[in-house]
Amino acid sequence: MTDAGVRIDGDTLRLPGGVAVRFMRTLRLPEKGTHDLPPGLGTFPVRRVSDHADTVPADWLARGGVMLPVYLREAMWLGFGGSTEPAALQIGAGKVCAVSGKPWSDRLSRDPQNYVALPRQPWLDGINSGRGTVRQFVAVPLGMGATVEGQVTGEEVWGGVQLQSFPLNETRRAEWREAERRRLLETRSVKSVRARGYGGPAAPGAMPAMPAMPAAAGAAPGGAPRAAAAMGLGVGGSMRQEVYDDVRAVADYAAEPAGRVFVHLVTPPEWRRITGEAPPPSPVDRAAYTKAGLPWYDYYDNDAADVAPSDTLAAVQPVGEWLGTDLEPWEQPAPGQVHHLKDTPGEPVEDGDW
Template structure:
């Protein structure tokens, strides 16, 4: 069954597998944590990004597939992905960011690597904030233009396919029905700025020219683990896999494509701290996967900018992280 796109959500449904096999994915706006030597807690969501079916916009690029979904972001804006499964129904999720696997850093392949565990399971893993570095940290997803080595894929492979691919595989219905109790869902609080913060002007250099492609670079360090898979290989319905492809559209291109203004620029760190929005720490008894990935030696967006002689991050002041709220358990 094809993926359904709403204004802010990707809906994966597998009624042929089980009536409860339904997964919702949103891309959450958030604060870009400082790109420095500090590891920060999980910043909350500031509302979901708008998602639009690429087939519904005018002047779409010729290389876009009919099912591509457009994700509008400002340059240097951060994002995290939220996964919500109906009744805690389990799913196997794999993510390609620019053509590389977000968990391992290897080239993304169509087939699941059960030996290398190049995937994560939902609802055991309710969020993904960035590229997995090691057992306790990720590097935040930060939208950056292609062509100058800012994105993770460009650094690791020399190329970036300018897409975010999300592949979803459902658990077998009979396996689900045979269980006595579903896992309790873990929900991360999503704070919404609403009208508290007025629309912000784009920082200098934050508005690229229309038509320039963007990918995801590695931003500041965030405390987050990726849980070890717990389901057996034979429990998944591989033949029922479904996939969505997202393309990051910069603010200027978004307006040219849709005749609508982009969402207001992300808040500065100073504004964010002024309003006292919370930070989180996810406490979970599940075992985090050990060891480091290929992302461990990646240059961050700030470091690439310094090598290029550019001010890649117009707002990057360091600060002492506040005490986080503990969630999960």
């Protein structure tokens, strides 16, 4: 599941249509309650499957794409900063749409919406499972039934993450570019979302763009390497985050995807074996992070409407139901640690006796 137009730029995936995706390490939320947005703690390293043909499993070569290392029960979010033009991006968790809960499709839909609209959607932290909330993406092994895929379909076949981009069609893209040119001439400034990171904006990848990902290959020379432990996405805690309703019609986008990529999730030991590289350090202790006074985030957009939650995804249970109670201590952030990004919600209206 690769496309000649998908490239790696540092640790950023770039899909046709000006779409940029970064996989961000973050703090895992408790599975009880609803929380603010956890910070970005740097990007997961991303490597092409085809660059390690002698050490990856044969079925990974058949699917192509990229891989990244993730610890058991580690959380992640997808950041879309750096996306340059309006586009629709489909996101799958084991080929279950993370927005609609429907099976993976190569067509866009608005009833229900099965994509996020870029650049309006700055990030996605989890599945669209509640009104104004999402449940955090958390890595779990296949075979236990804990993944989104396993709970929705009753099978765990695919694992990983799937991405598919739909740029504007030629007419709408030309109109948008002309409008953007005029806007920039008038304003000479561009308003952007403040960075959501550990202590500031995460540095963009400095590596030059890699060659285009080749089409999926066959089995590795000399016989198939050993099977790797397959990982997929389950869900963890709930947080306040909207999945924005697109203001455009589906007809504004290309009828077919311009690019797609399969993202394999690799355990750290397998990452070292396959790539020869050291995996990232283990996840940051969230209580220590909060006690240090480091930031959490809240994001609010006055001009955007929320997509209705998916009943299918609302029924997905957190990974603790399979892996046991989350024993990592929780330290509630102080009010001053929660940084507001973009529009700040208005102050609450005081009520009295009626």
